[in-house]
Amino acid sequence: MAEGFAITIVGAGVVGCALAMELAGAGEEVLVLEMNHGVSRGENQSTRNSGVIHAGLYYDQRTRPLKASLCVAGNRMLYRFCERFGVPALKTGKLVVATTGAEHAILETYARRAVENNVPAILIHGDRVREYEPRIKARAALLLPTSGIVDAAALLHKLYALASAAGARFVTETRVVGAKSRRDGIEVEVRYRDGARDRFLTGRLVNSAGLYCDEVARMVDPASPYHVDPLRGEAMKFYRTKRPELDVAVMNVYPTPTKTITDRGVYFTVGVHLTPTLDLDGRGDPILGPVVTVGPLNRQAAGKEDYGGEFRPSSEFHERVRGFFPGLEEEDLEPHQAGIQARLVGHADWVVELSPAESRCLNLLGIDSPGLTGALAIARKAREMMLGA
Ligand SMILES: Cc1cc2nc3c(=O)[nH]c(=O)nc-3n(C[C@H](O)[C@H](O)[C@H](O)COP(=O)(O)OP(=O)(O)OC[C@H]3O[C@@H](n4cnc5c(N)ncnc54)[C@H](O)[C@@H]3O)c2cc1C
Structure with a gap:
């Protein structure tokens, strides 16, 4: 058996890298194992997302308390981090728009939630909406000044660089395929690119394995009840410079959120937005x-690596946004990228817990959106759970 490590993190996405930076910065010996070939180029959630810094509006304290608190905390931490370390980010603000009376009523509910979540938000009406986004048609909108955008790949790379500089060791092209409790620690089994095992x-052990978090949790505890239901989100794009009618989205522009009912449960969705x-x-x-970018248009993924294949027709994207953005033509749209979220079956919130079967294993499960925004706060919480506040 190879030489041991004090703390092993499975997964070098934005959460694993942020936690490696925290733990190595606190003087811990940290190894990060990543199955992809590189840290900021891989096919994971952290490199294939909308890049939106969420304000923290959507998540209610009753059903999604972790998302509610860690998104708001992560938002503040992320802007400070980007400023300090030169990661490209802009606090653009966001408009969540209502085009019907029914949507307006829903926005009023969200305005109350914003107060509960401590998120700055102002409900504005049609004329004021046009002051912010002249090409957007809406009866009303919730204006969220603390929303923004970040270069996700640059963020990931900076976290990786800082974690490495603090002493964390990263090994890529190495997949964790087993983990077993022993009296003197957790025995981790890995498979290298050439198929050799060690x-x-x-x-x-920290399970920060994104889409594979359920499988890693079951390596440690075969009775772990969590299952990932991978959610593929496709995004298209257009060029604002193509013609004057397309000169839009100086802010994030979102529709009023909705719920979708599938045979696997009721899922909340932020809707197809302009970013x-x-x-x-x-x-x-x-x-x-x-x-x-225009997206994501979501569907259940065929598997955890379902990145390729055909995009849904541009007419479906166009249909979702033309109500609030009438200047867009279907022909303006071209494919951008597909990403897959680690949505947990039956759990609306993130799960951050010590494995009930093995208290030396911390599971970070179902870290779907807004995990990019919340990453620094999730990492801070995880560090406190491991090392004490
Ligand atoms: C389409 C889409 C849009 C999104 N938009 C936003 C947004 O606008 N704003 C926002 O805040 N969030 C957004 N998110 C969510 C955000 O991207 C994720 O919550 C966040 O990136 C999760 O990071 P992570 O480190 O937990 O997981 P990941 O980035 O998935 O990283 C997990 C890593 O673990 C590795 N791994 C898995 N299993 C193993 C194993 N057995 N051995 C070794 N390595 C392993 C994987 O290769 C991967 O690199 C979006 C996500 C998607 C897919």
């Missing part, structure tokens, strides 16, 4: 880029 002992992307000016400062 085993080593770790004092503590500006980032560019850099001549001095390297972040500015809005020419591309605006």
Whole structure:
């Protein structure tokens, strides 16, 4: 058996890297295992998302208390982090728009939730909406000044670089395929790219494996009840510079959220939205880029690696946004990317808990959206659970 490590983190997504930075910064010996070939280029949630810094509006304290608190805390931490370490980000603000009377009533409910969640929000009416976004048609909108956008790949890379500089060791192309409790630690089994296997002992294990979190949890505890129901989200894009009618989305523009009922349960969705992307000016400062993304249009993924294949027709994307953005033509849209979220069956909230069967294993389960926004706060909470506040 190979030499042991004090703490092993499975998964070098934004959460695993943020936690590695926290733990290594606190003087812990940390090993991060990642099955992808590189940290900021892999096919994981952290590199294939909308890049939105959420304000924390959507999550109610009763059914999604962790998302509610850690999104708001993570939002603040993320802006500070990006400012300090030069990760491109912009506090653009967001409009959640209502086009019907029924949606307006739903926005009023969300306005109350914003107060409960300590999220700055103002309900504004049609004329005011046009002051912010002249090409958006809405009866009303909830204005969220603390929402924004971040370069997710740059964030991931910076977290990785800081964790490495603090002493965390990263090993890529190495998949954790087994984990067994022993009296003197947890025995971790890995498989390298060439198929060779190895085993080593770790004092503590952190399961930050994104889409595979359920499988890693079951390695440690075969009775673990969690199952990931992978959710594929497709995004298209258009160029705001193509014609004047498309010069929109200086802010994030979202529809009123809805619930979808599937045979696996009732799921909340933020809806197909317009998201500006980032560019850099001549001095390297972040500015809005020419591309605006439109998505995600979600469907149950065929599997955890269902990134390829056909996109849904552009007419379906167009249909979702034309009510509030009439200037868009179907022909303006072209495919952008597909991402897959680690949605947990039957759990609306993230699950951050010590494995009931093995208290030396910390499980971070179902870290779907807004996990990019919440990553630094999730990592802080995980560190406190492991090392004490
Ligand atoms: C389409 C889409 C849009 C989104 N939009 C937003 C948004 O706008 N704002 C927001 O805040 N959040 C958003 N999210 C959510 C956000 O991207 C995720 O919550 C966040 O990236 C989760 O990070 P993570 O580190 O937990 O997981 P991941 O990024 O999935 O990382 C997990 C890592 O674990 C590795 N791994 C898994 N199993 C093993 C194993 N056995 N051995 C070794 N390595 C393993 C994987 O290769 C992967 O790199 C979106 C997600 C998607 C898919």
